[in-house]
Amino acid sequence: MKHLSKLLVVALLVVGFNNIQAQDENNPWAVSFGVNAIDVYPTGDVSSFGNEFFNATDHWNILPSISTIAVSKSIGDGFSIGARGSLNKISKWGDETRSDLSYYGVDGTIKYNFLKETVIDPFVEVGGGYTWIDEVGAGTVNGSVGLNFWFSDNIGLTVQTVYKHAFEDYLAAHFQHLAGIKVKFGGTDTDGDGIYDKDDACPEVAGLEAFNGCPDADGDGIEDSKDSCPNEAGSKEMNGCPDADGDGVADKDDACPNEAGLANLGGCPDADGDGVADKDDECPNEAGPAENKGCPWADKDGDSVLDKDDACPDVAGTVANKGCPEVTEEVQKQLNDYARTILFSTGKSSLSPESTSVFVDIIRILGEYPTAKFTVEGHTDSVGGEKTNQALSEKRANSVRDFLIAEGIASDRLTAIGYGEAKPIASNNTRSGRKENRRTEINLVK
Incomplete structure (x- = not known):
């Protein structure tokens, strides 16, 4: 296990070195841990790898414990870089039986995920590293395919097969099969609303997923930025404002918020229909012009000429003579x-x-x-x-x-x-x- 600790340190150093890459995805960091199986069958006959791969598990070497740990970081557009450390015990070297040789591997990886934000997430991987069998080691170039199965946005199952080709003849080419749990983390959520800043239209104010992270303070289903009354629950028709009297005029614009009225009168009623709001109408039940405060014009002398137009309002006259009597x-x-x-x-x-x-x-x-x-x-x-x-x-x-x-x-x-x-x-x-x-x-x- 002391060798596993060394491998983890190396892996973290490799990823830390690459931390200069820009963070451009939610949860850019991922760590996985699980088991690995080393398959060196058959030795010396590369042509038989494909035929024997799925039917040769009896040649796999598996250490029944957590035997691999990997760390990676997204660099955008489906690509990520990382490092992986693994250990194992080799008792089956192709057709040969060995006496529990120690296996250690440290690999750098470049991975490409084909799909984004899907439950089944296939990927390919290339890279290289160094592998030791007991005290003898050699550099390798690696190629890999795998799948992630995501249980949630952050946790999933990962399975992967890596083909390792050694640069030295004394280390046979071999497969390493990996399976484990992968955990993604590192996304920034400044306002703590569960929506990462990258996708949060209001990253500094806690909000709702339905509004891309923006708040709805009054809970009326209209986000505050589009709500004319963000602190009072209202309707979409009123742009988020209440309308207590239901007259189609929002309370904030309604001069008579508790009495249904007319929009052109500021939401106030007009009982006599004369165009003068009742609150300003001195004769609310008698139609009259606005210039006379909503009251009908008087005709004191009864000559059919209104007092306002009657030059002789106290003496009956004729229309032709402006309400004054005519000298016969x-x-x-x-x-x-x-x-x-x-x-x-x-x-x-x-x-x-x-x-x-x-x-x-x-x-x-x-x-x-x-x-x-x-x-x-x-x-x-x-x-x-x-x-x-x-x-x-x-x-x-x-x-x-x-x-x-x-x-x-x-x-x-x-x-x-x-x-x-x-x-x-x-x-x-x-x-x-x-x-x-x-x-x-x-x-x-x-």
Whole structure:
């Protein structure tokens, strides 16, 4: 056994020397141990090896204990290099019987495996080494075929036949048959998830084989790198995020995660279907526009013109007049009937006290048409000079306008115009005619 220890040291030194090769496969290292059988039958007649190989086990020399140990390392693409040490006792040397000669062998190997990641793994091997029979040794060149039968990713049974051709005549060419257990090791698994770094898409984070070694922290079947919510279990449809209300909007994007709603409203409901989410709708059960916070527009005066578009929201009017009442011809006539009764002192623009009651009716009519604009027109008879009459008519028109403004009529609704004696409505040749011509009119601006 002391010789076996020497052989193991030599084998390890050989493999260590070759450790400069790049590691490019999982579990690149392998160690095997088992038994070997030396077959030196028949001596001197190489042609009979093939005929007698399988029927000549009675010529095999077998040591009933662990008698061979091998170490190898993958160098990629199916190739591996290694070293093997073996010992035996020779009692059958071909047809001859010997007295327990010691057999020692140390061999370097280059192996090629035809298949990868299969249960049955055939290989061929070439190499060379040195073999001793007792104290006499010789170099050999070797050729081999074999099979590995893998029970798992790391442990298997290996069987192999090696033909050794010696460079010295005193050592006969012979077969060495090997069988044993092979153990692969040396793969790097940084994160300890059982997936080697070479095949691990996330080598520094423990993960699952189904995801090439990447994690699924929330256990929803979606790996974290593709999971928009890696810490909350969700569905594939939601890219790994939960959807508590089942409305098709992930909770992380859902403004109303506990109420089923619409995607275009951020996952919130819209009970009245007006396009305004209930949470923002001041009238959630009545359809209304967003600009009015989801409420319908009011029409206080009931004139079919919405208050937002109604220039007179408190007074019923017509659509054509933007919701304001229209001044009819009858109203216009009534307005001027009142205006013509406004009295002035002779040759003056000051209003007489008797006209005050007339203004009450005029102001009431103007108030009924809050957006209508009017001209306050002053007229005179032909008595006196034309320039004087023109100036007097302007002053009287302004007197009426100023009075109406003082009583609350908006100034931008009234324009004062004086026509002097230019627009008579009766003959200036009679007293009654001249009286009619001295008048004030209030006319709608169209």
